[in-house]
Amino acid sequence: MTAPILGTTRVSCPTCGREQQASLVQSINTHKNPSAKDRLLAGELNLLVCDCGRRTQLAATLLFYDPDSDYFCQVCPGGQAAMDQAAQAFLKAGAAGTQRIVPSLNALVEKVKLLDEGLEDWAIEMAKVLLLAATEEQDLDRVLLFDRVDRTTRVIHWMLFDSRGSEAQRVASPLAAYDKLAARAHGRPSPTELQIDRAWGLHAVRTMITGAN
Numbered sequence: 001m002t003a004p005i006l007g008t009t010r011v012s013c014p015t016c017g018r019e020q021q022a023s024l025v026q027s028i029n030t031h032k033n034p035s036a037k038d039r040l041l042a043g044e045l046n047l048l049v050c051d052c053g054r055r056t057q058l059a060a061t062l063l064f065y066d067p068d069s070d071y072f073c074q075v076c077p078g079g080q081a082a083m084d085q086a087a088q089a090f091l092k093a094g095a096a097g098t099q100r101i102v103p104s105l106n107a108l109v110e111k112v113k114l115l116d117e118g119l120e121d122w123a124i125e126m127a128k129v130l131l132l133a134a135t136e137e138q139d140l141d142r143v144l145l146f147d148r149v150d151r152t153t154r155v156i157h158w159m160l161f162d163s164r165g166s167e168a169q170r171v172a173s174p175l176a177a178y179d180k181l182a183a184r185a186h187g188r189p190s191p192t193e194l195q196i197d198r199a200w201g202l203h204a205v206r207t208m209i210t211g212a213n
């Protein structure tokens with residue numbers, strides 16, 4: 001079995017300051033490294049666990065590839081410049097299939113959960129905007145993450161964070177509302193629409209409401 005591409009980095013623990021060597025997984029192929037995918041979903045990938053007990057998520061680029069769905073997703077910490085560079089690399093590689101770029105490992109975890117559930121990320125981003133617009137605060141910038149879908153009760157479960165992004169509460173919404181969005185074939189972006197995020201969702205919902213699309 002081929003090992004995932006590994007990098008190493010020296011990092012200082014933010015709590016006790018001890019400097020240590022940490023290994024980084026920078027590439028996951030779900031056929032070749034199923035255990036790396038499991039660790040990703042468990043939130044244990046690229047995590048520095050210090051002797052003092054502090055757990056620190058390490059920021060690193062990572063390419064996720066699922067051959068079954070022909071799905072690529074690149075994690076690009078480091079702002080828009082890093083994202084643009086990744087976009088160029090995708091163009092050059094000329095890969096077929098769905099291609100996405102996300103800013104963090106958490107964002108990748110959400111994409112992979114959606115992929116595993118057979119849910120469309122673009123319709124999920126639109127559902128998030130509509131869900132936030134229906135809350136009392138109507139704060140469309142709030143962090144809202146897909147948690148899981150229950151197909152028996154036909155409910156999507158989410159984690160809604162407070163405005164500081166630190167505390168989360170569980171919220172649920174009907175799966176039917178998502179289905180309606182996903183059925184809008186003309187709302188579907190191209191497989192190479194790299195950034196399907198909140199900004200994309202806001203734009204898509206505005207376009208839908210004004211009837212321009």
Ligand SMILES: [Zn+2]
Pocket residue numbers: 013014015016017018050051052053054
């Ligand atoms: Zn420490």
